[in-house]
């Protein structure tokens with residue numbers, strides 16, 4: 102596996118501490134209808150409204166959520182919230198209630214779908230229930246990549262965050278290995294145990310309402326992946342191959358939007374650190390079973406084994 106594969110990175114704040122698990126009931130909760138907040142919405146003079154999101158990109162951190170959001174925004178029927186809102190995962194925001202959340206949404210025309218993305222939602226245990234309570238039929242987008250690449254990308258971002266503050270951060274091998282064993286307490290490793298989080302989402306939402314974007318494919322060849330998203334959201338097929346062009350300097354696809362060209366922020370796609378083959382093997386062994394469990398859960402395989 103090419104560990105020098107460029108990854109997509111993005112900045113965002115990570116909530117501190119994990120919330121507690123919901124009481125184990127295990128069966129899916131599709132019973133009560135969601136109490137949908139119906140805003141007494143007055144259109145802006147320019148004819149736009151703020152809507153609660155029709156779809157939410159829930160994660161995963163370092164999976165390519167920014168790229169996905171930017172690509173989706175090429176579509177004229179999509180309106181995106183540019184910043185990460187952290188409504189459902191941060192208590193101090195959630196307490197502000199749905200009117201506050203609505204107020205964070207972009208101004209959109211009535212034919213547009215509103216999209217929010219907060220990558221920390223996927224790994225926050227209380228979030229699925231909260232989203233369910235807002236809209237039980239909402240369409241969810243989840244972008245995942247090879248769990249090992251995700252760990253290294255996660256590490257790389259934390260490394261650069263330290264660097265920017267003139268702080269040092271240990272080399273990857275010394276963080277991930279302790280006494281010759283994989284340090285599974287390292288948060289980034291835990292965040293790549295996708296099935297543990299997915300089980301929780303599937304207690305609230307049926308699989309057909311959660312579309313998984315293959316983040317590794319989205320980097321290599323964005324168009325087919327984004328077409329699948331268009332279909333999932335029942336959007337007209339509008340985004341086409343000419344919306345993407347490969348930038349050789351960056352080693353990445355950039356976007357062409359009605360003539361305007363834009364690339365992701367330079368913090369995206371940093372090179373991952375080289376790791377020893379010993380560590381790589383440990384990571385492969387560690388993620389093998391969790392990955393298979395995830396495949397079973399979602400009835401689909403990925404090139405991660």
Ligand SMILES: *[C@@H]1O[C@H](CO)[C@@H](O)[C@H](O)[C@H]1NC(C)=O
Nearest residue numbers: 145146147148149207208209
């Ligand atoms: C409409 O007004 C809102 C609020 O000022 C603004 O954010 C939005 O960009 C405007 N949209 C258009 C299409 O002018």
Ligand SMILES: *[C@@H]1O[C@H](CO)[C@@H](O)[C@H](O)[C@H]1NC(C)=O
Nearest residue numbers: 137153155156236238239240
């Ligand atoms: C709930 O989500 C579905 C799927 O996106 C959407 O069709 C519906 O309008 C949403 N309901 C509200 C009240 O936003």
Ligand SMILES: *[C@@H]1O[C@H](CO)[C@@H](O)[C@H](O)[C@H]1NC(C)=O
Nearest residue numbers: 262263264265266267268269
């Ligand atoms: C880090 O160090 C550089 C060079 O010594 C300095 O210019 C910069 O202000 C420092 N940044 C911070 C956040 O302290």
Ligand SMILES: *[C@@H]1O[C@H](CO)[C@@H](O)[C@H](O)[C@H]1NC(C)=O
Nearest residue numbers: 118119285286291292294297
């Ligand atoms: C991963 O983290 C969660 C939340 O902190 C914890 O409940 C779980 O036991 C961890 N999983 C492993 C395998 O360490």
Ligand SMILES: *[C@@H]1O[C@H](CO)[C@@H](O)[C@H](O)[C@H]1NC(C)=O
Nearest residue numbers: 339340341342343344358359
């Ligand atoms: C692709 O979409 C653009 C508008 O976004 C349009 O001008 C162009 O004709 C389309 N190209 C093809 C091959 O459909």
Ligand SMILES: *[C@@H]1O[C@H](CO)[C@@H](O)[C@H](O)[C@H]1NC(C)=O
Nearest residue numbers: 348349350351355362363364
């Ligand atoms: C390609 O990427 C380089 C490096 O990030 C950037 O300076 C340049 O503007 C990009 N060119 C195009 C056409 O996107």
